[in-house]
Amino acid sequence: MASSFTPEVSGSGFRAGVQRLGGYLAGMVMPNIGAIIAWGLITAMFIPVGWVPNASLAELVDPMIKYLLPVLIGYTGGRMVHGRRGAVVGATATMGVIVGADVPMFLGAMIIAPLTAYVLKLFDNAIEGRIRPGFEMLVDNFSAGIVGAGFAILGKLAIGPVVNALTKAAGDGVDWLLDNSLMPLVSVLVEPAKVLFLNNAINHGVFSPLGVQQVAESGKSILFMIESNPGPGLGLLAAFLFFGPRSLRPTTPAAMIIHFFGGIHEIYFPYVLMKPRLILAMIAGGMAGVATFMVTGAGTVASPAPGSIFAFTAVTAKGSHVGMFLGVIVAAAVTFGVASLLLGFGRLKSDQEPGETAAADEPVADEPVAEQSPAVPAQRESTEDVRRENA
């Protein structure tokens, strides 16, 4: 086992790079999910097609999506780059892209806020230790003020209109996929990326910005449901419970509860990574789920985060609950079926052989062999641990 602890060279790999970029995007959105859900709930209740239409309270909807949420994202994005000072200039510059565009500026905030904070960071580093005593506050406040003002103007004049066009183009792309019934194909990309720990990057970095735009227009969006559908993961874990390697079966009921009710999808990723062919089951279930959502016209008003069935129920748009439950169940059933088939209904001898997983992993030369080969023996030990605990 010692080999699996040995640090491999560095994080320069492609996968780590994509993860890192995605991590930044998701990191700007995720701390603010609470505010997005608040907005989603207010929208679901008070807009004209909502549960309890109320014109006066519905006035909250527009300013929250146009100003509050992008500014929060800008604040968080700036803070990631340059602490509290970065947060302040990030939020300030975000106002520029908001005013310079007529769609919710999530994407614009994600670009301009870190950029502004980075420029301030460069300035702060350049002048560090060169300020005369007593002038620090003056310099600090006015450097932040000038950088913030400059980037707000830049955002209004240049970045806002460009991102506006980009966001609209992306929105048109989504509409095109929906109009041509091609939305389920998105699962072909989403499901494999998800188990490589790009789940947050996809959901909050890509789908959330586009989804809120759809909600602002039509009161619901299918985009929030693509990555976060807990159905495929549930189906996979159920297949493992009945047909997985015997040593793995005892861990699955607890994993199912954490996944389906707690919404921590990460818990099922290792099961897929251990038997990479099961990604086909995930894709099939994901596609079936998205197709069901599409046919029934289901949508949610905000991102169900974490992807728990409770979160799903809470943010599903009025009139979409039947479609939502149907999509989750269909996705779980399809994944269960395909995964059971791929697991040979528990009768594959190879599943009990330790060598099998190492050979089947992605063909990247350096990492996986060292990482994946201990998986099966490790799993054996761990389930024995669980058994001992249970005994």
Place this chain on the structure above:
Amino acid sequence: MATINGKDIHKLVVACDAGMGSSVMLASTLRKQLGKSGVTVEHTPVNDIPADADVVVCHSGLAARARSVAPGKPIVPFQVFLGDPAVTRVVKAIQQGADLDV
């Protein structure tokens, strides 16, 4: 290849992609298991591993990133979120003050 003694671990960090989901779950499990030992258990995003962490626990799919963020720190990658032997080994090393190879 390095060795760290369980007695020298004062702060254990569990890292995941966002620092909000799976790391919180594992950290609360470990906090319960290590309650008596006085070790601080924290959860963070993998990009924000604090400098004063003595040992970092994260899923092997994120280990490459953890190593680039915190070079030279003992990183313990694990495969499964429930009862992974790599994690169990860290807990035992801390409880018994034994050596841990990382």
